[in-house]
Amino acid sequence: MSFAQSRTSRRAFLAAAALLPLAGREAAASTAPPRNAQDYYDRAARLAGDDPVLLALVKALTPGSAMAPVKAPKPLRIFDNVAVVSTGFVSATALLTSQGVILVDALGSPAEAEKILVPELRSVGVDPAKIRYVVAAHGHGDHFGGAQYLADRYGARVMMSRADWDLVAAGSPANAPARDLEISDGQRLTLGDTTVTFHHTPGHTPGTVSPIFPVWWKGRRHTAMLWGGTNPPTVTAGKRTYLSSVLAFASQMRRAGVDVELNNHGLCDHGLGRMEELRSGSAGSGNPFIVGHARAQRFMKVMETMMRGRIASDQKTSTATPPAGGAASPVLSTRACC
Structure with a gap:
Protein backbone atom coordinates (compact mmCIF):
# COMPACT_ATOMS: atom_id res chain seq x y z
CA MET A 1 0.00 0.00 0.00
CA SER A 2 1.34 3.42 -0.94
CA PHE A 3 1.81 6.25 1.54
CA ALA A 4 -1.05 8.17 -0.10
CA GLN A 5 -3.36 5.15 0.14
CA SER A 6 -2.39 4.64 3.76
CA ARG A 7 -3.13 8.26 4.58
CA THR A 8 -6.49 8.07 2.78
CA SER A 9 -7.41 4.89 4.66
CA ARG A 10 -6.52 6.51 7.97
CA ARG A 11 -8.72 9.53 7.14
CA ALA A 12 -11.60 7.21 6.24
CA PHE A 13 -11.15 5.33 9.54
CA LEU A 14 -11.15 8.55 11.55
CA ALA A 15 -14.21 9.82 9.71
CA ALA A 16 -16.06 6.59 10.45
CA ALA A 17 -14.99 6.72 14.09
CA ALA A 18 -16.30 10.28 14.39
CA LEU A 19 -19.75 9.06 13.36
CA LEU A 20 -19.88 6.28 15.95
CA PRO A 21 -21.40 8.46 18.70
CA LEU A 22 -24.19 9.49 16.32
CA ALA A 23 -24.76 5.91 15.17
CA GLY A 24 -24.77 4.73 18.76
CA ARG A 25 -27.29 7.35 19.83
CA GLU A 26 -29.57 6.61 16.91
CA ALA A 27 -29.40 2.88 17.66
CA ALA A 28 -30.11 3.45 21.34
CA ALA A 29 -32.97 5.77 20.49
CA SER A 30 -34.64 3.21 18.25
CA THR A 31 -34.35 -0.02 20.24
CA ALA A 32 -38.10 -0.15 20.79
CA PRO A 33 -40.98 1.37 18.84
CA PRO A 34 -42.45 4.45 20.54
CA ARG A 35 -45.77 3.74 22.24
CA ASN A 36 -46.73 7.22 23.33
CA ALA A 37 -45.67 10.86 23.31
CA GLN A 38 -43.25 10.43 26.20
CA ASP A 39 -41.47 7.66 24.33
CA ASP A 51 -25.20 18.47 23.07
CA PRO A 52 -26.30 21.97 24.21
CA VAL A 53 -27.62 22.85 20.73
CA LEU A 54 -29.87 19.79 20.59
CA LEU A 55 -30.88 20.07 24.23
CA ALA A 56 -32.03 23.64 23.63
CA LEU A 57 -34.13 22.40 20.70
CA VAL A 58 -35.71 19.66 22.83
CA LYS A 59 -36.60 22.26 25.46
CA ALA A 60 -38.03 24.66 22.85
CA LEU A 61 -40.31 21.94 21.44
CA THR A 62 -41.42 20.51 24.79
CA PRO A 63 -45.14 21.20 25.43
CA GLY A 64 -45.69 24.19 27.66
CA SER A 65 -42.16 25.52 27.28
CA ALA A 66 -41.58 29.25 27.16
CA MET A 67 -38.52 31.38 26.56
CA ALA A 68 -37.48 33.28 29.65
CA PRO A 69 -36.42 36.89 29.13
CA VAL A 70 -32.66 37.28 28.68
CA LYS A 71 -30.35 40.22 28.30
CA ALA A 72 -29.73 41.19 24.71
CA PRO A 73 -26.25 40.17 23.56
CA LYS A 74 -23.93 42.56 21.80
CA PRO A 75 -24.01 42.21 17.99
CA LEU A 76 -21.43 39.90 16.46
CA ARG A 77 -19.97 38.79 13.17
CA ILE A 78 -20.49 35.06 13.54
CA PHE A 79 -18.95 34.41 10.10
CA ASP A 80 -16.80 36.48 7.79
CA ASN A 81 -19.97 37.38 5.85
CA SER A 91 -32.49 37.95 16.03
CA ALA A 92 -31.88 39.56 12.65
CA THR A 93 -29.24 37.94 10.45
CA ALA A 94 -27.31 40.04 7.93
CA LEU A 95 -25.73 38.21 5.00
CA LEU A 96 -23.03 40.33 3.40
CA THR A 97 -22.43 40.06 -0.34
CA SER A 98 -20.27 41.89 -2.87
CA GLN A 99 -23.30 43.94 -3.95
CA GLY A 100 -25.05 44.63 -0.68
CA VAL A 101 -26.78 42.99 2.27
CA ILE A 102 -29.59 40.43 2.50
CA LEU A 103 -31.22 40.78 5.92
CA VAL A 104 -33.21 37.85 7.28
CA ASP A 105 -35.80 39.30 9.68
CA ALA A 106 -35.96 42.88 10.91
CA LEU A 107 -36.80 42.78 14.64
CA GLY A 108 -40.18 43.82 16.03
CA SER A 109 -40.84 47.48 15.26
CA PRO A 110 -39.60 50.59 13.47
CA ALA A 111 -38.19 51.76 16.80
CA GLU A 112 -36.16 48.56 17.21
CA ALA A 113 -34.94 48.87 13.64
CA GLU A 114 -33.88 52.48 14.18
CA LYS A 115 -32.45 52.23 17.69
CA ILE A 116 -31.09 48.67 17.78
CA LEU A 117 -30.71 47.15 14.34
CA VAL A 118 -29.19 50.06 12.43
CA VAL A 126 -22.16 46.49 8.25
CA ASP A 127 -23.54 49.54 6.46
CA PRO A 128 -27.37 49.44 6.79
CA ALA A 129 -27.63 51.64 3.70
CA LYS A 130 -26.45 48.60 1.73
CA ILE A 131 -29.44 46.46 2.75
CA ARG A 132 -31.00 45.48 -0.55
CA TYR A 133 -33.49 42.85 0.64
CA VAL A 134 -35.29 42.24 3.91
CA VAL A 135 -36.52 38.64 4.10
CA ALA A 136 -39.27 37.99 6.64
CA ALA A 137 -38.86 34.31 7.50
CA HIS A 138 -42.50 34.27 8.54
CA GLY A 139 -45.41 36.60 9.05
CA HIS A 140 -45.19 37.46 12.73
CA GLY A 141 -44.52 40.99 13.89
CA ASP A 142 -41.29 40.21 15.71
CA HIS A 143 -39.81 39.27 12.33
CA PHE A 144 -41.23 41.92 9.99
CA GLY A 155 -35.00 51.50 -0.37
CA ALA A 156 -34.77 47.83 0.65
CA ARG A 157 -37.19 45.39 -0.97
CA VAL A 158 -39.25 43.30 1.46
CA MET A 159 -39.72 39.59 0.77
CA MET A 160 -42.17 37.09 2.25
CA SER A 161 -44.02 34.02 1.04
CA ARG A 162 -47.44 34.60 -0.53
CA ALA A 163 -49.16 32.64 2.24
CA ASP A 164 -47.65 34.85 4.91
CA TRP A 165 -48.29 38.07 3.02
CA ASP A 166 -51.92 36.88 3.12
CA LEU A 167 -51.58 36.08 6.83
CA VAL A 168 -50.30 39.58 7.52
CA ALA A 169 -53.04 41.18 5.40
CA ALA A 170 -55.73 39.20 7.22
CA GLY A 171 -54.49 40.33 10.62
CA SER A 172 -53.69 43.94 9.65
CA PRO A 173 -51.06 44.20 12.41
CA ALA A 174 -49.30 47.40 13.33
CA ASN A 175 -45.99 47.96 11.57
CA ALA A 176 -46.90 45.59 8.72
CA PRO A 177 -44.81 46.30 5.64
CA ALA A 178 -46.44 47.16 2.34
CA ARG A 179 -46.84 44.05 0.24
CA ASP A 180 -43.80 43.66 -1.96
CA LEU A 181 -41.91 40.62 -3.27
CA GLU A 182 -43.22 37.06 -2.91
CA ILE A 183 -40.91 34.14 -2.16
CA SER A 184 -41.68 30.95 -4.06
CA ASP A 185 -40.60 27.51 -2.91
CA GLY A 186 -37.10 26.72 -4.14
CA GLN A 187 -36.55 30.30 -5.31
CA ARG A 188 -32.96 31.47 -5.65
CA LEU A 189 -31.96 35.03 -4.90
CA THR A 190 -28.54 36.10 -6.21
CA LEU A 191 -26.96 39.31 -4.99
CA GLY A 192 -23.39 39.87 -6.11
CA ASP A 193 -21.30 36.81 -5.30
CA THR A 194 -23.93 35.10 -3.12
CA THR A 195 -26.97 32.97 -3.91
CA VAL A 196 -29.61 32.16 -1.29
CA THR A 197 -32.11 29.34 -1.85
CA PHE A 198 -35.47 29.67 -0.10
CA HIS A 199 -37.50 26.63 0.92
CA HIS A 200 -41.09 26.77 2.09
CA THR A 201 -41.31 25.09 5.50
CA PRO A 202 -44.93 25.69 6.60
CA GLY A 203 -45.86 24.80 10.13
CA HIS A 204 -45.11 27.71 12.45
CA THR A 205 -47.12 29.79 9.98
CA PRO A 206 -48.69 28.88 6.63
CA GLY A 207 -45.76 30.34 4.70
CA THR A 208 -42.68 30.01 6.88
CA VAL A 209 -39.50 30.13 4.78
CA SER A 210 -36.12 28.60 5.65
CA PRO A 211 -33.08 29.72 3.61
CA ILE A 212 -29.87 27.87 2.73
CA PHE A 213 -26.84 30.00 1.85
CA PRO A 214 -23.03 30.02 1.75
CA VAL A 215 -21.00 31.37 4.65
CA TRP A 216 -17.28 31.88 5.06
CA TRP A 217 -15.16 31.32 8.13
CA LYS A 218 -11.50 32.30 8.03
CA GLY A 219 -11.60 32.07 4.26
CA ARG A 220 -13.21 28.64 4.11
CA ARG A 221 -16.66 28.08 2.61
CA HIS A 222 -19.47 26.38 4.53
CA THR A 223 -23.20 25.99 3.88
CA ALA A 224 -25.72 27.32 6.38
CA MET A 225 -29.40 26.83 6.97
CA LEU A 226 -31.67 29.05 9.05
CA TRP A 227 -34.87 27.40 10.33
CA GLY A 228 -37.60 29.97 9.86
CA GLY A 229 -40.04 29.19 12.68
CA THR A 230 -39.67 26.75 15.58
CA ASN A 231 -42.79 26.81 17.75
CA PRO A 232 -45.35 24.29 16.44
CA PRO A 233 -48.99 25.17 15.79
CA THR A 234 -51.86 24.17 18.03
CA VAL A 235 -53.93 21.92 15.78
CA THR A 236 -52.82 18.41 14.88
CA ALA A 237 -53.11 18.96 11.14
CA GLY A 238 -50.72 21.88 11.48
CA LYS A 239 -48.23 19.70 13.35
CA ARG A 240 -48.41 17.14 10.55
CA THR A 241 -47.65 19.90 8.05
CA TYR A 242 -44.74 20.99 10.23
CA LEU A 243 -43.43 17.40 10.37
CA SER A 244 -43.59 17.15 6.58
CA SER A 245 -41.60 20.37 6.34
CA VAL A 246 -38.94 19.01 8.69
CA LEU A 247 -38.54 15.83 6.63
CA ALA A 248 -38.42 17.70 3.31
CA PHE A 249 -35.99 20.34 4.56
CA ALA A 250 -33.68 17.72 6.07
CA SER A 251 -33.46 16.20 2.61
CA GLN A 252 -32.73 19.60 1.05
CA MET A 253 -30.02 20.19 3.66
CA ARG A 254 -28.44 16.85 2.88
CA ARG A 255 -28.33 17.59 -0.84
CA ALA A 256 -26.91 21.07 -0.23
CA GLY A 257 -24.25 19.81 2.19
CA VAL A 258 -25.40 21.97 5.10
CA ASP A 259 -22.91 22.00 7.97
CA VAL A 260 -23.99 25.22 9.75
CA GLU A 261 -27.18 25.59 11.81
CA LEU A 262 -28.79 28.96 12.55
CA ASN A 263 -32.10 30.09 14.05
CA ASN A 264 -33.87 33.43 14.32
CA HIS A 265 -34.56 32.77 18.02
CA GLY A 266 -31.21 32.12 19.62
CA LEU A 267 -32.67 30.51 22.73
CA CYS A 268 -34.18 27.71 20.65
CA ASP A 269 -30.82 26.34 19.53
CA HIS A 270 -28.27 27.68 22.04
CA GLY A 271 -27.49 30.34 19.47
CA LEU A 272 -27.03 33.10 22.04
CA GLY A 273 -24.71 30.88 24.04
CA ARG A 274 -22.70 30.10 20.94
CA MET A 275 -22.39 33.81 20.19
CA GLU A 276 -20.78 34.29 23.58
CA GLU A 277 -18.49 31.28 23.08
CA LEU A 278 -17.32 32.78 19.81
CA ARG A 279 -16.93 36.25 21.31
CA HIS A 293 -23.11 17.46 8.26
CA ALA A 294 -24.00 14.63 10.66
CA ARG A 295 -24.88 16.92 13.54
CA ALA A 296 -26.97 19.15 11.27
CA GLN A 297 -28.98 16.09 10.28
CA ARG A 298 -29.25 15.03 13.91
CA PHE A 299 -30.69 18.47 14.67
CA MET A 300 -33.47 17.79 12.18
CA LYS A 301 -33.95 14.26 13.52
CA VAL A 302 -34.46 15.63 17.03
CA MET A 303 -37.00 18.10 15.66
CA GLU A 304 -38.76 15.32 13.77
CA THR A 305 -38.91 13.11 16.86
CA MET A 306 -40.26 15.88 19.07
CA MET A 307 -42.95 16.67 16.50
CA ARG A 308 -43.98 13.02 16.36
CA GLY A 309 -44.34 13.19 20.13
CA ARG A 310 -46.48 16.31 19.93
CA ILE A 311 -48.73 14.61 17.37
CA ALA A 312 -48.98 11.48 19.53
CA SER A 313 -49.95 13.67 22.48
CA ASP A 314 -52.70 15.31 20.42
CA GLN A 315 -54.03 11.93 19.36
CA LYS A 316 -54.22 10.77 22.95
CA THR A 317 -55.90 13.84 24.40
CA SER A 318 -57.89 14.90 21.31
CA THR A 319 -57.34 18.51 22.35
CA ALA A 320 -56.48 19.54 18.82
CA THR A 321 -59.70 18.34 17.15
CA PRO A 322 -61.11 21.06 14.84
CA PRO A 323 -64.49 22.43 15.94
CA ALA A 324 -67.63 20.98 14.37
CA GLY A 325 -68.85 22.73 11.28
CA GLY A 326 -65.49 23.45 9.69
CA ALA A 327 -61.84 22.52 9.61
CA ALA A 328 -59.38 24.53 11.64
CA SER A 329 -56.53 26.25 9.88
CA PRO A 330 -53.79 23.61 9.79
CA VAL A 331 -50.72 25.79 9.99
CA LEU A 332 -51.24 28.81 12.22
CA SER A 333 -49.19 29.16 15.38
CA THR A 334 -51.05 30.69 18.30
CA ARG A 335 -48.06 32.52 19.74
CA ALA A 336 -45.42 34.43 17.89
CA CYS A 337 -42.37 32.92 19.53
CA CYS A 338 -39.49 30.83 18.20
Whole structure:
Protein backbone atom coordinates (compact mmCIF):
# COMPACT_ATOMS: atom_id res chain seq x y z
CA MET A 1 0.00 0.00 0.00
CA SER A 2 1.34 3.42 -0.94
CA PHE A 3 1.81 6.25 1.54
CA ALA A 4 -1.05 8.17 -0.10
CA GLN A 5 -3.36 5.15 0.14
CA SER A 6 -2.39 4.64 3.76
CA ARG A 7 -3.13 8.26 4.58
CA THR A 8 -6.49 8.07 2.78
CA SER A 9 -7.41 4.89 4.66
CA ARG A 10 -6.52 6.51 7.97
CA ARG A 11 -8.72 9.53 7.14
CA ALA A 12 -11.60 7.21 6.24
CA PHE A 13 -11.15 5.33 9.54
CA LEU A 14 -11.15 8.55 11.55
CA ALA A 15 -14.21 9.82 9.71
CA ALA A 16 -16.06 6.59 10.45
CA ALA A 17 -14.99 6.72 14.09
CA ALA A 18 -16.30 10.28 14.39
CA LEU A 19 -19.75 9.06 13.36
CA LEU A 20 -19.88 6.28 15.95
CA PRO A 21 -21.40 8.46 18.70
CA LEU A 22 -24.19 9.49 16.32
CA ALA A 23 -24.76 5.91 15.17
CA GLY A 24 -24.77 4.73 18.76
CA ARG A 25 -27.29 7.35 19.83
CA GLU A 26 -29.57 6.61 16.91
CA ALA A 27 -29.40 2.88 17.66
CA ALA A 28 -30.11 3.45 21.34
CA ALA A 29 -32.97 5.77 20.49
CA SER A 30 -34.64 3.21 18.25
CA THR A 31 -34.35 -0.02 20.24
CA ALA A 32 -38.10 -0.15 20.79
CA PRO A 33 -40.98 1.37 18.84
CA PRO A 34 -42.45 4.45 20.54
CA ARG A 35 -45.77 3.74 22.24
CA ASN A 36 -46.73 7.22 23.33
CA ALA A 37 -45.67 10.86 23.31
CA GLN A 38 -43.25 10.43 26.20
CA ASP A 39 -41.47 7.66 24.33
CA TYR A 40 -40.80 10.10 21.50
CA TYR A 41 -39.62 12.81 23.90
CA ASP A 42 -37.32 10.33 25.62
CA ARG A 43 -35.96 9.23 22.27
CA ALA A 44 -35.27 12.86 21.31
CA ALA A 45 -33.45 13.38 24.62
CA ARG A 46 -31.27 10.34 23.95
CA LEU A 47 -30.47 11.65 20.48
CA ALA A 48 -29.56 15.01 21.99
CA GLY A 49 -27.27 13.49 24.59
CA ASP A 50 -25.24 16.28 26.20
CA ASP A 51 -25.20 18.47 23.07
CA PRO A 52 -26.30 21.97 24.21
CA VAL A 53 -27.62 22.85 20.73
CA LEU A 54 -29.87 19.79 20.59
CA LEU A 55 -30.88 20.07 24.23
CA ALA A 56 -32.03 23.64 23.63
CA LEU A 57 -34.13 22.40 20.70
CA VAL A 58 -35.71 19.66 22.83
CA LYS A 59 -36.60 22.26 25.46
CA ALA A 60 -38.03 24.66 22.85
CA LEU A 61 -40.31 21.94 21.44
CA THR A 62 -41.42 20.51 24.79
CA PRO A 63 -45.14 21.20 25.43
CA GLY A 64 -45.69 24.19 27.66
CA SER A 65 -42.16 25.52 27.28
CA ALA A 66 -41.58 29.25 27.16
CA MET A 67 -38.52 31.38 26.56
CA ALA A 68 -37.48 33.28 29.65
CA PRO A 69 -36.42 36.89 29.13
CA VAL A 70 -32.66 37.28 28.68
CA LYS A 71 -30.35 40.22 28.30
CA ALA A 72 -29.73 41.19 24.71
CA PRO A 73 -26.25 40.17 23.56
CA LYS A 74 -23.93 42.56 21.80
CA PRO A 75 -24.01 42.21 17.99
CA LEU A 76 -21.43 39.90 16.46
CA ARG A 77 -19.97 38.79 13.17
CA ILE A 78 -20.49 35.06 13.54
CA PHE A 79 -18.95 34.41 10.10
CA ASP A 80 -16.80 36.48 7.79
CA ASN A 81 -19.97 37.38 5.85
CA VAL A 82 -22.70 37.03 8.51
CA ALA A 83 -23.61 39.38 11.36
CA VAL A 84 -26.30 38.84 14.00
CA VAL A 85 -28.19 41.51 15.93
CA SER A 86 -30.43 40.22 18.70
CA THR A 87 -32.84 41.60 21.27
CA GLY A 88 -32.36 38.42 23.27
CA PHE A 89 -35.76 37.19 22.16
CA VAL A 90 -35.42 37.47 18.39
CA SER A 91 -32.49 37.95 16.03
CA ALA A 92 -31.88 39.56 12.65
CA THR A 93 -29.24 37.94 10.45
CA ALA A 94 -27.31 40.04 7.93
CA LEU A 95 -25.73 38.21 5.00
CA LEU A 96 -23.03 40.33 3.40
CA THR A 97 -22.43 40.06 -0.34
CA SER A 98 -20.27 41.89 -2.87
CA GLN A 99 -23.30 43.94 -3.95
CA GLY A 100 -25.05 44.63 -0.68
CA VAL A 101 -26.78 42.99 2.27
CA ILE A 102 -29.59 40.43 2.50
CA LEU A 103 -31.22 40.78 5.92
CA VAL A 104 -33.21 37.85 7.28
CA ASP A 105 -35.80 39.30 9.68
CA ALA A 106 -35.96 42.88 10.91
CA LEU A 107 -36.80 42.78 14.64
CA GLY A 108 -40.18 43.82 16.03
CA SER A 109 -40.84 47.48 15.26
CA PRO A 110 -39.60 50.59 13.47
CA ALA A 111 -38.19 51.76 16.80
CA GLU A 112 -36.16 48.56 17.21
CA ALA A 113 -34.94 48.87 13.64
CA GLU A 114 -33.88 52.48 14.18
CA LYS A 115 -32.45 52.23 17.69
CA ILE A 116 -31.09 48.67 17.78
CA LEU A 117 -30.71 47.15 14.34
CA VAL A 118 -29.19 50.06 12.43
CA PRO A 119 -26.59 51.19 15.01
CA GLU A 120 -25.62 47.65 15.97
CA LEU A 121 -25.08 46.65 12.36
CA ARG A 122 -22.82 49.68 11.99
CA SER A 123 -20.91 48.65 15.12
CA VAL A 124 -19.84 45.39 13.47
CA GLY A 125 -18.91 46.99 10.17
CA VAL A 126 -22.16 46.49 8.25
CA ASP A 127 -23.54 49.54 6.46
CA PRO A 128 -27.37 49.44 6.79
CA ALA A 129 -27.63 51.64 3.70
CA LYS A 130 -26.45 48.60 1.73
CA ILE A 131 -29.44 46.46 2.75
CA ARG A 132 -31.00 45.48 -0.55
CA TYR A 133 -33.49 42.85 0.64
CA VAL A 134 -35.29 42.24 3.91
CA VAL A 135 -36.52 38.64 4.10
CA ALA A 136 -39.27 37.99 6.64
CA ALA A 137 -38.86 34.31 7.50
CA HIS A 138 -42.50 34.27 8.54
CA GLY A 139 -45.41 36.60 9.05
CA HIS A 140 -45.19 37.46 12.73
CA GLY A 141 -44.52 40.99 13.89
CA ASP A 142 -41.29 40.21 15.71
CA HIS A 143 -39.81 39.27 12.33
CA PHE A 144 -41.23 41.92 9.99
CA GLY A 145 -41.76 44.82 12.42
CA GLY A 146 -38.76 46.86 11.27
CA ALA A 147 -39.00 45.98 7.58
CA GLN A 148 -40.97 49.00 6.39
CA TYR A 149 -38.61 51.35 8.21
CA LEU A 150 -35.68 49.83 6.29
CA ALA A 151 -37.64 49.99 3.05
CA ASP A 152 -38.51 53.65 3.56
CA ARG A 153 -35.06 54.73 4.72
CA TYR A 154 -32.79 52.66 2.49
CA GLY A 155 -35.00 51.50 -0.37
CA ALA A 156 -34.77 47.83 0.65
CA ARG A 157 -37.19 45.39 -0.97
CA VAL A 158 -39.25 43.30 1.46
CA MET A 159 -39.72 39.59 0.77
CA MET A 160 -42.17 37.09 2.25
CA SER A 161 -44.02 34.02 1.04
CA ARG A 162 -47.44 34.60 -0.53
CA ALA A 163 -49.16 32.64 2.24
CA ASP A 164 -47.65 34.85 4.91
CA TRP A 165 -48.29 38.07 3.02
CA ASP A 166 -51.92 36.88 3.12
CA LEU A 167 -51.58 36.08 6.83
CA VAL A 168 -50.30 39.58 7.52
CA ALA A 169 -53.04 41.18 5.40
CA ALA A 170 -55.73 39.20 7.22
CA GLY A 171 -54.49 40.33 10.62
CA SER A 172 -53.69 43.94 9.65
CA PRO A 173 -51.06 44.20 12.41
CA ALA A 174 -49.30 47.40 13.33
CA ASN A 175 -45.99 47.96 11.57
CA ALA A 176 -46.90 45.59 8.72
CA PRO A 177 -44.81 46.30 5.64
CA ALA A 178 -46.44 47.16 2.34
CA ARG A 179 -46.84 44.05 0.24
CA ASP A 180 -43.80 43.66 -1.96
CA LEU A 181 -41.91 40.62 -3.27
CA GLU A 182 -43.22 37.06 -2.91
CA ILE A 183 -40.91 34.14 -2.16
CA SER A 184 -41.68 30.95 -4.06
CA ASP A 185 -40.60 27.51 -2.91
CA GLY A 186 -37.10 26.72 -4.14
CA GLN A 187 -36.55 30.30 -5.31
CA ARG A 188 -32.96 31.47 -5.65
CA LEU A 189 -31.96 35.03 -4.90
CA THR A 190 -28.54 36.10 -6.21
CA LEU A 191 -26.96 39.31 -4.99
CA GLY A 192 -23.39 39.87 -6.11
CA ASP A 193 -21.30 36.81 -5.30
CA THR A 194 -23.93 35.10 -3.12
CA THR A 195 -26.97 32.97 -3.91
CA VAL A 196 -29.61 32.16 -1.29
CA THR A 197 -32.11 29.34 -1.85
CA PHE A 198 -35.47 29.67 -0.10
CA HIS A 199 -37.50 26.63 0.92
CA HIS A 200 -41.09 26.77 2.09
CA THR A 201 -41.31 25.09 5.50
CA PRO A 202 -44.93 25.69 6.60
CA GLY A 203 -45.86 24.80 10.13
CA HIS A 204 -45.11 27.71 12.45
CA THR A 205 -47.12 29.79 9.98
CA PRO A 206 -48.69 28.88 6.63
CA GLY A 207 -45.76 30.34 4.70
CA THR A 208 -42.68 30.01 6.88
CA VAL A 209 -39.50 30.13 4.78
CA SER A 210 -36.12 28.60 5.65
CA PRO A 211 -33.08 29.72 3.61
CA ILE A 212 -29.87 27.87 2.73
CA PHE A 213 -26.84 30.00 1.85
CA PRO A 214 -23.03 30.02 1.75
CA VAL A 215 -21.00 31.37 4.65
CA TRP A 216 -17.28 31.88 5.06
CA TRP A 217 -15.16 31.32 8.13
CA LYS A 218 -11.50 32.30 8.03
CA GLY A 219 -11.60 32.07 4.26
CA ARG A 220 -13.21 28.64 4.11
CA ARG A 221 -16.66 28.08 2.61
CA HIS A 222 -19.47 26.38 4.53
CA THR A 223 -23.20 25.99 3.88
CA ALA A 224 -25.72 27.32 6.38
CA MET A 225 -29.40 26.83 6.97
CA LEU A 226 -31.67 29.05 9.05
CA TRP A 227 -34.87 27.40 10.33
CA GLY A 228 -37.60 29.97 9.86
CA GLY A 229 -40.04 29.19 12.68
CA THR A 230 -39.67 26.75 15.58
CA ASN A 231 -42.79 26.81 17.75
CA PRO A 232 -45.35 24.29 16.44
CA PRO A 233 -48.99 25.17 15.79
CA THR A 234 -51.86 24.17 18.03
CA VAL A 235 -53.93 21.92 15.78
CA THR A 236 -52.82 18.41 14.88
CA ALA A 237 -53.11 18.96 11.14
CA GLY A 238 -50.72 21.88 11.48
CA LYS A 239 -48.23 19.70 13.35
CA ARG A 240 -48.41 17.14 10.55
CA THR A 241 -47.65 19.90 8.05
CA TYR A 242 -44.74 20.99 10.23
CA LEU A 243 -43.43 17.40 10.37
CA SER A 244 -43.59 17.15 6.58
CA SER A 245 -41.60 20.37 6.34
CA VAL A 246 -38.94 19.01 8.69
CA LEU A 247 -38.54 15.83 6.63
CA ALA A 248 -38.42 17.70 3.31
CA PHE A 249 -35.99 20.34 4.56
CA ALA A 250 -33.68 17.72 6.07
CA SER A 251 -33.46 16.20 2.61
CA GLN A 252 -32.73 19.60 1.05
CA MET A 253 -30.02 20.19 3.66
CA ARG A 254 -28.44 16.85 2.88
CA ARG A 255 -28.33 17.59 -0.84
CA ALA A 256 -26.91 21.07 -0.23
CA GLY A 257 -24.25 19.81 2.19
CA VAL A 258 -25.40 21.97 5.10
CA ASP A 259 -22.91 22.00 7.97
CA VAL A 260 -23.99 25.22 9.75
CA GLU A 261 -27.18 25.59 11.81
CA LEU A 262 -28.79 28.96 12.55
CA ASN A 263 -32.10 30.09 14.05
CA ASN A 264 -33.87 33.43 14.32
CA HIS A 265 -34.56 32.77 18.02
CA GLY A 266 -31.21 32.12 19.62
CA LEU A 267 -32.67 30.51 22.73
CA CYS A 268 -34.18 27.71 20.65
CA ASP A 269 -30.82 26.34 19.53
CA HIS A 270 -28.27 27.68 22.04
CA GLY A 271 -27.49 30.34 19.47
CA LEU A 272 -27.03 33.10 22.04
CA GLY A 273 -24.71 30.88 24.04
CA ARG A 274 -22.70 30.10 20.94
CA MET A 275 -22.39 33.81 20.19
CA GLU A 276 -20.78 34.29 23.58
CA GLU A 277 -18.49 31.28 23.08
CA LEU A 278 -17.32 32.78 19.81
CA ARG A 279 -16.93 36.25 21.31
CA SER A 280 -14.95 35.03 24.32
CA GLY A 281 -12.81 32.60 22.36
CA SER A 282 -13.86 29.69 24.57
CA ALA A 283 -14.62 27.71 21.41
CA GLY A 284 -10.95 27.87 20.51
CA SER A 285 -10.09 28.41 16.88
CA GLY A 286 -13.31 26.77 15.73
CA ASN A 287 -16.75 28.23 15.15
CA PRO A 288 -19.54 26.72 17.30
CA PHE A 289 -22.09 27.41 14.57
CA ILE A 290 -20.28 24.96 12.29
CA VAL A 291 -21.92 21.76 13.49
CA GLY A 292 -20.92 19.46 10.63
CA HIS A 293 -23.11 17.46 8.26
CA ALA A 294 -24.00 14.63 10.66
CA ARG A 295 -24.88 16.92 13.54
CA ALA A 296 -26.97 19.15 11.27
CA GLN A 297 -28.98 16.09 10.28
CA ARG A 298 -29.25 15.03 13.91
CA PHE A 299 -30.69 18.47 14.67
CA MET A 300 -33.47 17.79 12.18
CA LYS A 301 -33.95 14.26 13.52
CA VAL A 302 -34.46 15.63 17.03
CA MET A 303 -37.00 18.10 15.66
CA GLU A 304 -38.76 15.32 13.77
CA THR A 305 -38.91 13.11 16.86
CA MET A 306 -40.26 15.88 19.07
CA MET A 307 -42.95 16.67 16.50
CA ARG A 308 -43.98 13.02 16.36
CA GLY A 309 -44.34 13.19 20.13
CA ARG A 310 -46.48 16.31 19.93
CA ILE A 311 -48.73 14.61 17.37
CA ALA A 312 -48.98 11.48 19.53
CA SER A 313 -49.95 13.67 22.48
CA ASP A 314 -52.70 15.31 20.42
CA GLN A 315 -54.03 11.93 19.36
CA LYS A 316 -54.22 10.77 22.95
CA THR A 317 -55.90 13.84 24.40
CA SER A 318 -57.89 14.90 21.31
CA THR A 319 -57.34 18.51 22.35
CA ALA A 320 -56.48 19.54 18.82
CA THR A 321 -59.70 18.34 17.15
CA PRO A 322 -61.11 21.06 14.84
CA PRO A 323 -64.49 22.43 15.94
CA ALA A 324 -67.63 20.98 14.37
CA GLY A 325 -68.85 22.73 11.28
CA GLY A 326 -65.49 23.45 9.69
CA ALA A 327 -61.84 22.52 9.61
CA ALA A 328 -59.38 24.53 11.64
CA SER A 329 -56.53 26.25 9.88
CA PRO A 330 -53.79 23.61 9.79
CA VAL A 331 -50.72 25.79 9.99
CA LEU A 332 -51.24 28.81 12.22
CA SER A 333 -49.19 29.16 15.38
CA THR A 334 -51.05 30.69 18.30
CA ARG A 335 -48.06 32.52 19.74
CA ALA A 336 -45.42 34.43 17.89
CA CYS A 337 -42.37 32.92 19.53
CA CYS A 338 -39.49 30.83 18.20
